[in-house]
Amino acid sequence: MVSAENILGEKKLRITQSRKAVIDSFIANRHALSQPDLEKLLENSCDRVTIYRILDSFLQHGILHKVPDLEGTQKYALCDSCSDHHHHDEHLHFKCTVCGHTECLDEIPMPQINLPEGYQVDEWNMLLQGICGDCEKS
Amino acid sequence: MVSAENILGEKKLRITQSRKAVIDSFIANRHALSQPDLEKLLENSCDRVTIYRILDSFLQHGILHKVPDLEGTQKYALCDSCSDHHHHDEHLHFKCTVCGHTECLDEIPMPQINLPEGYQVDEWNMLLQGICGDCEKS
DNA sequence: GTTTATGCAAATTCTTTGCAATACT
DNA sequence: AGTATTGCAAAGAATTTGCATAAAC
Numbered sequence: 001m002v003s004a005e006n007i008l009g010e011k012k013l014r015i016t017q018s019r020k021a022v023i024d025s026f027i028a029n030r031h032a033l034s035q036p037d038l039e040k041l042l043e044n045s046c047d048r049v050t051i052y053r054i055l056d057s058f059l060q061h062g063i064l065h066k067v068p069d070l071e072g073t074q075k076y077a078l079c080d081s082c083s084d085h086h087h088h089d090e091h092l093h094f095k096c097t098v099c100g101h102t103e104c105l106d107e108i109p110m111p112q113i114n115l116p117e118g119y120q121v122d123e124w125n126m127l128l129q130g131i132c133g134d135c136e137k138s
Numbered sequence: 139m140v141s142a143e144n145i146l147g148e149k150k151l152r153i154t155q156s157r158k159a160v161i162d163s164f165i166a167n168r169h170a171l172s173q174p175d176l177e178k179l180l181e182n183s184c185d186r187v188t189i190y191r192i193l194d195s196f197l198q199h200g201i202l203h204k205v206p207d208l209e210g211t212q213k214y215a216l217c218d219s220c221s222d223h224h225h226h227d228e229h230l231h232f233k234c235t236v237c238g239h240t241e242c243l244d245e246i247p248m249p250q251i252n253l254p255e256g257y258q259v260d261e262w263n264m265l266l267q268g269i270c271g272d273c274e275k276s
Numbered sequence: 277g278t279t280t281a282t283g284c285a286a287a288t289t290c291t292t293t294g295c296a297a298t299a300c301t
Numbered sequence: 302a303g304t305a306t307t308g309c310a311a312a313g314a315a316t317t318t319g320c321a322t323a324a325a326c
Binding site (some may be wrong): 152153154155173174186187190210211 | 289290291292293299300301
């Protein structure tokens with residue numbers, strides 16, 4: 001089981017209340033969160049600006065990765081196997097148009113793609129949109 | 139050859155200076171553009187707010203589609219075969235980390251993906267990032 | 277005690293809305 | 302002429318920066 005302390009300790013980052021609160025939000029809500037989402041969740045425990053800075057720092061240290069979205073505001077999710085400055089989030093993202101949540105589908109392999117000559121790919125991101133298993137039942 | 143007048147005529151939209159200017163920007167720059175990009179390109183020919191409204195209208199009429207991006211500001215590109223209210227942009231997007239441009243790779247087929255039971259997909263978007271053919275040469 | 281992170285204030289950028297004036301058919 | 306689009310003003314979000322205070326090691 002991942003804990004905020006574990007994650008911060010591994011990355012040799014100071015264990016602060018704000019950082020723990022941000023990580024705990026991602027653990028509790030299993031879907032991707034934006035800065036405004038976090039601001040609402042944490043309005044009593046930490047400042048708006050602090051959240052921006054924590055998100056930046058977590059991106060750099062491979063604790064969070066960016067999640068593609070077509071709504072304008074950037075979303076983030078916990079990394080599974082990212083190292084500093086290099087992300088290895090080769091997985092799919094699924095956004096449900098009913099509940100609005102975006103989840104990482106880690107277990108599904110990324111498909112093979114043949115690019116034209118001369119293209120060099122470092123990172124790839126995929127966003128599927130539709131109705132998730134939970135929402136379809138209701 | 140596509141022209142702004144053709145596109146607007148087909149969609150039965152009024153042919154205005156601003157709309158032509160927006161479409162011409164997309165034709166001239168072959169990569170995806172954001173509202174701020176357009177605002178710079180068109181600062182003498184049309185108003186900031188007008189650009190937002192044109193982008194909305196073009197999305198609805200299938201003239202433009204959203205392009206996934208991890209930088210926060212939404213990007214748009216010309217649709218190839220979209221109809222009103224339903225987009226068929228099942229193609230890849232490639233963002234070059236050197237020149238910063240995102241292009242549509244229409245000729246590459248979207249790979250097949252097997253989702254878990256109960257997921258229903260309406261739309262899918264893919265963003266590859268790396269170095270494009272042009273930038274790699276230099 | 278030293279260093280790093282946080283909070284607050286303020287500025288900047290991005291986006292939306294209302295309404296009167298203008299341009300299009 | 303009639304209708305749809307635009308421009309302007311202004312408000313509301315989202316994001317960034319600087320600096321003094323507070324928390325972590």
